[in-house]
Amino acid sequence: MSLAEILRDLVTANRILAHEEVVDAYGHISVRHPDRPDRFFLSGSRSPELVTADDIIEYDLDCNPIDQRGRAQYTERPIHGGIYKARPDVQSVIHNHAYEIIPFTVAKGVKLRPLLHTSAGLGATIPVWDIRQKFGDTNLLVTTLAQGNDLAEALAKNRIVLMRGHGSAVSGISIQDAVHTAVYLKVNAKLQAEAMRLGGEIIYLTEGEIAEMSKLSQTGHGRAWEYWSRRAGAAKS
Amino acid sequence: MSLAEILRDLVTANRILAHEEVVDAYGHISVRHPDRPDRFFLSGSRSPELVTADDIIEYDLDCNPIDQRGRAQYTERPIHGGIYKARPDVQSVIHNHAYEIIPFTVAKGVKLRPLLHTSAGLGATIPVWDIRQKFGDTNLLVTTLAQGNDLAEALAKNRIVLMRGHGSAVSGISIQDAVHTAVYLKVNAKLQAEAMRLGGEIIYLTEGEIAEMSKLSQTGHGRAWEYWSRRAGAAKS
Amino acid sequence: MSLAEILRDLVTANRILAHEEVVDAYGHISVRHPDRPDRFFLSGSRSPELVTADDIIEYDLDCNPIDQRGRAQYTERPIHGGIYKARPDVQSVIHNHAYEIIPFTVAKGVKLRPLLHTSAGLGATIPVWDIRQKFGDTNLLVTTLAQGNDLAEALAKNRIVLMRGHGSAVSGISIQDAVHTAVYLKVNAKLQAEAMRLGGEIIYLTEGEIAEMSKLSQTGHGRAWEYWSRRAGAAKS
Amino acid sequence: MSLAEILRDLVTANRILAHEEVVDAYGHISVRHPDRPDRFFLSGSRSPELVTADDIIEYDLDCNPIDQRGRAQYTERPIHGGIYKARPDVQSVIHNHAYEIIPFTVAKGVKLRPLLHTSAGLGATIPVWDIRQKFGDTNLLVTTLAQGNDLAEALAKNRIVLMRGHGSAVSGISIQDAVHTAVYLKVNAKLQAEAMRLGGEIIYLTEGEIAEMSKLSQTGHGRAWEYWSRRAGAAKS
Numbered sequence: 001m002s003l004a005e006i007l008r009d010l011v012t013a014n015r016i017l018a019h020e021e022v023v024d025a026y027g028h029i030s031v032r033h034p035d036r037p038d039r040f041f042l043s044g045s046r047s048p049e050l051v052t053a054d055d056i057i058e059y060d061l062d063c064n065p066i067d068q069r070g071r072a073q074y075t076e077r078p079i080h081g082g083i084y085k086a087r088p089d090v091q092s093v094i095h096n097h098a099y100e101i102i103p104f105t106v107a108k109g110v111k112l113r114p115l116l117h118t119s120a121g122l123g124a125t126i127p128v129w130d131i132r133q134k135f136g137d138t139n140l141l142v143t144t145l146a147q148g149n150d151l152a153e154a155l156a157k158n159r160i161v162l163m164r165g166h167g168s169a170v171s172g173i174s175i176q177d178a179v180h181t182a183v184y185l186k187v188n189a190k191l192q193a194e195a196m197r198l199g200g201e202i203i204y205l206t207e208g209e210i211a212e213m214s215k216l217s218q219t220g221h222g223r224a225w226e227y228w229s230r231r232a233g234a235a236k237s
Numbered sequence: 238m239s240l241a242e243i244l245r246d247l248v249t250a251n252r253i254l255a256h257e258e259v260v261d262a263y264g265h266i267s268v269r270h271p272d273r274p275d276r277f278f279l280s281g282s283r284s285p286e287l288v289t290a291d292d293i294i295e296y297d298l299d300c301n302p303i304d305q306r307g308r309a310q311y312t313e314r315p316i317h318g319g320i321y322k323a324r325p326d327v328q329s330v331i332h333n334h335a336y337e338i339i340p341f342t343v344a345k346g347v348k349l350r351p352l353l354h355t356s357a358g359l360g361a362t363i364p365v366w367d368i369r370q371k372f373g374d375t376n377l378l379v380t381t382l383a384q385g386n387d388l389a390e391a392l393a394k395n396r397i398v399l400m401r402g403h404g405s406a407v408s409g410i411s412i413q414d415a416v417h418t419a420v421y422l423k424v425n426a427k428l429q430a431e432a433m434r435l436g437g438e439i440i441y442l443t444e445g446e447i448a449e450m451s452k453l454s455q456t457g458h459g460r461a462w463e464y465w466s467r468r469a470g471a472a473k474s
Numbered sequence: 475m476s477l478a479e480i481l482r483d484l485v486t487a488n489r490i491l492a493h494e495e496v497v498d499a500y501g502h503i504s505v506r507h508p509d510r511p512d513r514f515f516l517s518g519s520r521s522p523e524l525v526t527a528d529d530i531i532e533y534d535l536d537c538n539p540i541d542q543r544g545r546a547q548y549t550e551r552p553i554h555g556g557i558y559k560a561r562p563d564v565q566s567v568i569h570n571h572a573y574e575i576i577p578f579t580v581a582k583g584v585k586l587r588p589l590l591h592t593s594a595g596l597g598a599t600i601p602v603w604d605i606r607q608k609f610g611d612t613n614l615l616v617t618t619l620a621q622g623n624d625l626a627e628a629l630a631k632n633r634i635v636l637m638r639g640h641g642s643a644v645s646g647i648s649i650q651d652a653v654h655t656a657v658y659l660k661v662n663a664k665l666q667a668e669a670m671r672l673g674g675e676i677i678y679l680t681e682g683e684i685a686e687m688s689k690l691s692q693t694g695h696g697r698a699w700e701y702w703s704r705r706a707g708a709a710k711s
Numbered sequence: 712m713s714l715a716e717i718l719r720d721l722v723t724a725n726r727i728l729a730h731e732e733v734v735d736a737y738g739h740i741s742v743r744h745p746d747r748p749d750r751f752f753l754s755g756s757r758s759p760e761l762v763t764a765d766d767i768i769e770y771d772l773d774c775n776p777i778d779q780r781g782r783a784q785y786t787e788r789p790i791h792g793g794i795y796k797a798r799p800d801v802q803s804v805i806h807n808h809a810y811e812i813i814p815f816t817v818a819k820g821v822k823l824r825p826l827l828h829t830s831a832g833l834g835a836t837i838p839v840w841d842i843r844q845k846f847g848d849t850n851l852l853v854t855t856l857a858q859g860n861d862l863a864e865a866l867a868k869n870r871i872v873l874m875r876g877h878g879s880a881v882s883g884i885s886i887q888d889a890v891h892t893a894v895y896l897k898v899n900a901k902l903q904a905e906a907m908r909l910g911g912e913i914i915y916l917t918e919g920e921i922a923e924m925s926k927l928s929q930t931g932h933g934r935a936w937e938y939w940s941r942r943a944g945a946a947k948s
Binding site for chain 4 (some may be wrong): 024046047050099102104106107117126138141164221
């Protein structure tokens, strides 16, 4: 895939995340530079629904803009830089506050776990990171490299890390993969909350089932990407 | 009804199921061939909202395409083949992941039952099938004939079978009937969950009431079909 | 108000009820003839969102059409006839299955009561009618005059009667009044269910507060009617 | 900011509050006169979604119109007058019935508290005012100066006061600030209810965190304002 195609997909992903209500006024998605693993692309400070190609800024992994041209920046770009530094396998990162997941970031002792086959991409373990543990009272925003690195450490080898009272960081091996995971993170959170209220013991996916699903080609992802793109009013890519 | 009308209704049904949020990126509906009971029609691999007449593929009951013409196929077509083979009375099958029903597929010991007169078509008994019981750890997808046959066996003489951690298969005596049942399956699941939370004992429909409703002509279905078609932007058929 | 204006409002009310999701494919609203209290107007059998002036049929209180002209009829018109006969003060009746109220029709011992000032129009008491009590196992539809009369008896002097496993009948002193009550019945049901789940004792409106609100002029209703009409794409009337 | 700009923002705010479902047919937002602190601006009696520049009326703090020109008035303007008199720091007031907050106004002993970083603007304490305590059985509307003053007294130094069985009054240092707080009040109420149902102890924002967030510049508010304006179909301002 060419850089131009990837950047076009990044704009489409912004629209999809807004349309599927993974993000609202806030939240962002980045992609690693396909040729330079020490760089990534992220929009300047705008609500995802409004992001265009002109808003995309290139960054080094310390979150310095390569060519800012006066554009305002997201203050929370260390979420992205921190994860790209710690996890060479990750190609795309989404930070979001999807409403459905927030309760799982603040309810002590309650674990979010995949129970639906399309949410197997969430992985068997979803850690929760609390910025207060290491940094005390803050405005909860991840604005320093130290905070970004600490978040990445909490993510460890997993796909997703929840952020207490704030949201989540979702990683993927491609933009499409990260978007798919972020959408079904939201769906799974909603369904798990509903299932817990029915009063029975819940049957989650087994580790074996999660492993089997990870062997699937991404055909299904392609179908979903086409569908979400159309819904968001973006051309199929 | 001519084959052309039935295929047009099949496309409309795809749009309705998407618009009423019975399906999202995933899910599919098929119809048995009106003249050849050993054949059925199902879209190639696309999200239901995007399905057109050109996507419809004819299959035999072993799920071999009669005329594939290079189109990608749903891997889960054995859901359809399995049910058509076991149940000569069934003319249409819907596989879906409607969010409202998933909790009832994973909450042990909690039974989904009709409580609303328009959901009498769900039938008195709705079994839950767990692919793991016979096939162990899988990716949960019904991709072999053996799995499709096992699912049909769990369905038995009922209208609907829930699939653990996955969704459901809904059967009908016509496309309109299957769509009506799938929509009100979703509605009933939502309302039953809500009613359970109010804390009182729930009054479900009696078997006698379900039987009385099954005697109704499908006038009401016609009214609903017209309504859903318009909402989905499809011409009335 | 002229008959022409009232019939135009009846069409608008159908659209509003559909747009505000008080009705879906099913449900209907009628209005008493302004000059002949022994007559009422009700659409022929169509989903409310699709009703036009040409669909409106005039009925006597035994639910016989005055001028049917081949149009299909709602089978449940005895809901309307029964209430108009028993309650000379009622000028408009809405039958609906709004999803939010169904749980309160099937959860034994749980009473729906107004807790929001805009839902004072629900009245202090909302009885629940179960067709099975007098008529045994039926298809739950109110299709005979005897059933309509029995429902009206359960309504008694109240504004609303819930129907077990089915929905509700809402009465009003005008189309606007009935629509306002039906919308806030739905809202109140949703909010009461939510409030019950918070775990504290609930503070409902007092009878004195309900009485005070009933003295309000209908200025507020006018504001809401204008708002709902616009949302439903109908001209202000 | 010029008066013209502020009035244009007031119209935009009406549209945003309607589109984000903070208000429905009812609810209103006012702004203090930038040059005359003893005056404020508020629409005449219309649903917020329909408010235009021509509907805006100027008031003194006793809620007398300066130039009514025959326009109907909201009866509840003392909510605004009362708060502007008691709180010179407040520049904008929103009265709303957002459905998500109503349960917290009627569930005894249950406190609404911020748990999400974007809802830090709610403040650490959110009092509940019950009109019945001082004024007995009323129609719950705040229609007298005495009632408005009593409400303002309950608000005290906080950002928000809930009103039992009715809604809330939200204050801000600007229109944008009040809108941001009102939107995230609604979001926080929904998320807190959801979190409470998961069964674990809830981690709320600490007072230190709330204080840290209040130091943030309003860059984020600008991003949200742009986003909400676009969604509501209003030009960016």
